[in-house]
Amino acid sequence: MAVSTVADATTNKYDHGEAMCPYRLVLEHLTSRWGVLVLIELRERSYRFSELRRAIGRVSEKMLTQTLQTLERDGLVHRDAKPVIPPRVDYSLTDLGREAAEQVRGLALWTQERMAEVQKAREVYDARRSGSEQG
Secondary structure, X not given: OOOOOOOOOOOOOOOOHHHOXXXXXXXXXXXXXXXXXXXXXXXXXXXXXXXXXXXXXXXXHHHHHHHHHXXXXXXXXXXXXXXXXXXXXXXXXXXXXXXHHHHHHHHHHHHHHHHHHHHHHHHHHHHHHHHHHHO
């Protein structure tokens, strides 16, 4: 019996139940507010936690910890805890993380390059919306 690879009309390409769940979760981790910034920052070099927090800015200790743990679990970040006093922990990208960081960086660069167009579209949209609310 052949298995059809064509989705039926009631599902879209992302609705594959649990089979797609890990894919979507990793995508969320890569493109989260802090995930993007961590990946881009770690492209250059490894960082200690406090250095990384300063480099990213405006991220709470808790959020950065959660983000690093999530990316480490996904195999994108390597945590190197040195047995010294005081403890020293360095974070760096794995090979998989470097590959992901390049992809995320491309999106970040596109955003920078196209920001003027995005801003213009927002202004047109907002003007249209405020005009329709008045009328």
